[in-house]
Amino acid sequence: MMPGGGAVQYRYLKVNYSHDGRVVTVMLNRPEKRNAINRDMARELRQVVEAIREDPDLAVVIIRGAGEHYCAGDDISEFPRFSDDQSAVGAANFVMREVTLYQDTANAIEELEKVVISVVDGNCIGGGLELTMVSDLVISTDRANFGIPEIDIDITPGWGGTSRLSRFVGRHKVKEMVLLGTLLNAEEARECGLVNWVVPPDRLDEATERVVGILLSKRSIVLKLMKFITTKGLETTTQGALAFEALSAMLSWTTGDGEPPAPPATRDFIVKGGDWQRRRQMVKELMKGGTP
Structure with a gap:
């Protein structure tokens, strides 16, 4: 941790400490790809989560995306290039390794004793939505959209989306989202319980700071x-x-x-x-x- 405040730069993440080291902001930093998560970002995120878990001073973790989007999910374009073995068995083993990494990372975020806030703008799709579902609180702009549309690219979710989605959304709505690939706007997501607050884009930082202030006031x-x-x-x-x-x-x-x-x-x-x-x-x- 950087005492009192400061930033740590990774290749695909920006990590910034504030509020005398009690708050850390983890920014997904691939704005040119709508912050889609590639395998290197996933490994960096896992590393950062482990450091956060071991930091006794931290109380609040903020996850957000650089630019105009939270996260467009996995960077599917990288999948074929990283499989060493093009056989069916080799490809299956590769996917299993990657999915296990993603699930372990999501589980580690959910199990943090710190309060995790997702701050959402723009696309919050696939793995992005799955990240918000392992957060404790979600603040969204009114222009954000949410969904798990993997079915449209012939794959299924891997971060735990279908299993966690049913905790928030009714059974038929879950099936609508995963079978049809429908997207929810911010207000619909709030009504379903996926989002706590919806604010205009120019009030997102202010709203986040107010929620953080309340959390820091607690014992x-x-x-x-x-x-x-x-x-x-x-x-x-x-x-x-x-x-x-x-x-x-x-x-x-x-x-x-x-x-x-x-x-x-x-x-x-x-x-x-x-x-x-x-x-x-x-x-x-x-x-x-x-x-x-």
């Missing part, structure tokens, strides 16, 4: 625990999810500055002041009019 251990129990609760039984909640409740009351008889903001709530009031006011201001 870090509780933010991590909240993400853990909501993410893992979707993957287990009701009893398992309740067990996660019980463990998290104990940790939030007794870890760090959350010493008994109550964490600081809980005490503030009881006496109607302090951090609790400030945090609630920030959220109220954020949600005025339904957008940041």
